[in-house]
Amino acid sequence: MKKGKKSCKINKQNLMLILGVDTSCDDTSIATLKIKNQKSKIKDIEVLSSVVSSQEKLHAKYGGVWPAMAQREHEKNLVFVLEKALKEAKSIGQKENGNGKKITEKKQKTLSKILEREPLLKENLLKFLNKYQKPKIEAIAVTIGPGLEPCLWQGLNFAKALAFMWEIPIIPVNHLEGHLVSCFLQKTGKNFQFSIFNFQKKIWPAMGLIVSGGHTQLVLIKKIGDYKIIGQTLDDAAGECFDKTARILGLGYPGGPKIATLAAKATSLPTPNYQIPNNLPRPMMSSKNFDFSFSGLKTAVLYTWQKIPQKQKTSKMKTALAHEIQQAIIDVLLHKAIRAASTFKAKSFLLCGGVSANKELRKQFSEKLKAEKPSLGLLTAENGFFTDNGAMIALSGLCNLKKKQKFPFKNIRANGNLNI
Template sequence: MKILAIETSCDDTAVAVLEITRGRFKILSNIISSQVKLHAKYGGVYPMLAKREHQRNLPIVLNKALRRAGFVNIKYQKGTSSFYETANTKKGPNIDLIAVTVGPGLEPCLWVGVNFANELAKKLNLPIIPINHVEAHLVANFVRSNFQFPISNFQKIFPAIGLVVSGGHTQLILMKNFGEYKILGETRDDAAGECFDKTARILGLGYPGGPAIAAEAARHKPKAISYKPSLPRPMIYHKNYDFSFSGLKTAVLYKVKGEGLKAKDKKYIQAMCWEIQQAIIDVLIYKTLKAANDFKVKSIILGGGVAANKELRKQFAEKIKKEIPDSLFLIPDSKFCTDNAVMIAAAAYLHFLEKKPKAKKEMKAEANLEIG
């Protein structure tokens, strides 16, 4: 089976072709066009600009993905997603199914991918499966060479606690089985990735904030500075599973303003970045392990762009090994933590096996779609 997947939920235009043979995944292509440089001057994603870029880039990215996957060269009529082949045949590429992200995400961006997929499905007479972006981030853990389906293998993994942590989401999810989810807690304000972006802006580090703060934190040498910044760990010991990171952002703002010229010192910035990163990691680990213990799960599964943070990955692994060593810890390869279409294709395959939802002929975007 070959699945063509499309992802346009935020500022990455992504298309992938995934081949599944006897339960094993083979990535035929994985093309991503990033808009990071374009949005950097705004300090974040500008939705209508992102939509315009998706409209411009999606046909190009699709063409590259199909060519990389070994299909014939595809050309596009200007201004539409219609295409024709340069080969001596009118048949489309050998695709069995189309998958597309329908939500959650930025609605103008989602509609670009959804409309494109709808038109493509009509041209190729193929079914479409709608994919939840948050679920796909968790499914990214199964895109690995040593993992084999069928779904019966999931009995070793579920029930699990899933943590999706990105620029738009910070959610703790009880995963009873694939497709059976309950949101235990989520951010009440800023997502963890959003907090990274905003605090990086305060420190003059630019966008995206997560990698910028991680890079400065890695350069921090505790003995090189006499003053150690101290920041709050918001809601860390609350009995619920919710998060809040806006207070952390505000604390950074007040400290930087209060320090004046000192806040511009390179060593101070490195120390502050280390403390920001550690504050976020402390909260994420504590809440996740609390949920894992409370619900006596078999696994802890991470996903989302922030899960690419090296220090977070290291500390999560160490803490789980120390406190709940019998639990399985799953975290995607770093390249599959950020938005990509491979995870969309993988989620579609699992839903296809489960036959829920049924493959549909036309999709709609849902910006506030919840997992479940």
């Protein structure tokens, strides 16, 4: 990212609040982080709030995310999610009896220019700004990519508008880095705390597996901010494969949770495969590289399902096939990931992304590492932080502040194809 004039540094005060905003797909996510400092060094980080407005039910009838609808929903929801996040963080106060600075005509004109393509967002934001005092937020971290570009722009323009009105810096964040650092979310007591800055060099280099609806990547991590992709899907991502195969079986959207729920019931079936004509393939598992391919698995599921007589397409058959689909994906991910960790002599492993919410995937990863790589520590996010969320974006933004990067306000743009 290019350097500019505006920047935000870790202050010398005891406390600092950062807002994290993510609209990369169909979830509107905003979180508030509290950073405790001691002599300009980070002592502790706490998630004061993490609010997610899901559009899952809206897109379910279409079998996947409809970008235009997702964009409109973000425009409708952003201000309300912000209000809820700040209230949960106890970081917001109403203006009383007209107290507080009024929005000048000049500022309103600039705000209109920033949100010229989002009239409803502008209307909602002006109501919010007129109602509430400026919170003690000192920086805003926002996802700029990768993701659905129309959705990304909603979050970015919203963050730019807030940064302008509150006169605070904006920090552009790579969504994939957000997923990687989500592995450092630790659940302690009532709140979520991070220990990312307390880890010593012994965890580096680490191997990261980002596995989601849009990405399946193996990333060598020398340290936070220093990444190298060593393998990735050549076609469908693992999460996309879950969605498409679930659609073939008529299970609905999102496919990952539907397949996982059915697969968990498979142990009660008379035989492991319950008369599935053939075991499904494990694409590219024997290839010498670290790339993935899941389109062939999707096609194999389609052909297998078509060959099964209609009378045999029972709930038990769907359960057995769901189990085989899940296991095929897990087998490939496990094999490639452990071989990559061994090849690059990783000291720890980071498993992240929406698909890492799959309990069986995490269970088998943990068991396999203990059996074959007992010295390799496994880090995953806590429940609630597997899928897209604002907390991981805020944390990634904080990591960029630690590197003392500078970000030009006007030149920050959304990029749906951004890579890590």
